[in-house]
Amino acid sequence: MAKLGDVYIHVEEENLNSSVNATQYGVESGEPFTDHIEKKPSEMDLTVFILGDNYMGELEKLKGYQRTGKLLKFVGRSAVDNVVILNLNRKYTAQVENGVAVQITLRKIRVADTPWIKMPPKKKPSVKPPTKGGEKKPTQKKERPAPTAFHTVKAGDSYYALAKRYGTTVERLRTLNNYPDRSIPVNAKLRIK
Incomplete structure (x- = not known):
């Protein structure tokens, strides 16, 4: 018995996949050269059964998670946080009477923190009060440019x-x-x- 989000599933197979992209540049003679390796997100292929009287409702819930891209937690033989459902393929077979067999592909997602910083509000320029010699125009303080670092x-x-x-x-x-x-x-x- 395993759990994907809040849906209980019976897992028959878990296949964990990890791979990388390697750039490749051709040369005039010899092997092409590679100067960059980029890790691809981890993926997991599951072969599962959704069983019980409400198996269609549970399947619709998983399809809803897939459509909205909801981040889920999978707990089975392995435990993985922040996964989304990429593929959801169902198979109706004679071996399953009260349920459905489903192929699910999950992808691990890394959520990025935003570097956005809220700036403080701008200050209003100060105005000097009028003197006995008559009113003076408001003066604004000259702001110095920020020092370079x-x-x-x-x-x-x-x-x-x-x-x-x-x-x-x-x-x-x-x-x-x-x-x-x-x-x-x-x-x-x-x-x-």
Whole structure:
């Protein structure tokens, strides 16, 4: 017996899949070269049975989770949080009388935190009260530009990590510096502000 979200299922098979993408560039002679490996999200294929008097209601609930992209937790032989249902294929067979056989594909999802920071409200310019010599026009204080700040790049630094560290955004770091995301040279001085 296993559980997907709040639906109880009888699992016959669990197949865990993990894979990567490897970039490939052809060369004039010899083997092509690869300069980047990218991890793909983990997926799980399940062969399950939904049994009982209300098996159609439970199946409709799973289809609703699939349509809305609801994040679910799967607990069976393995336990996985933050999965979505990619595929849901049902098979009616003579071997199952009071239920349905279902093939389900789940994908592990990583939920990203937003780097968005709420800025404090702008201050209104101060106005001096009139003096005996007559009324004076309101004066505004001149705001000094924010001082520039730099960071010396170390191995493993990325725009994302630096944005979190210095309280700015990745887009701002990209506009201040002319380095591509994956080619920031070590010991370079990046402008932060």
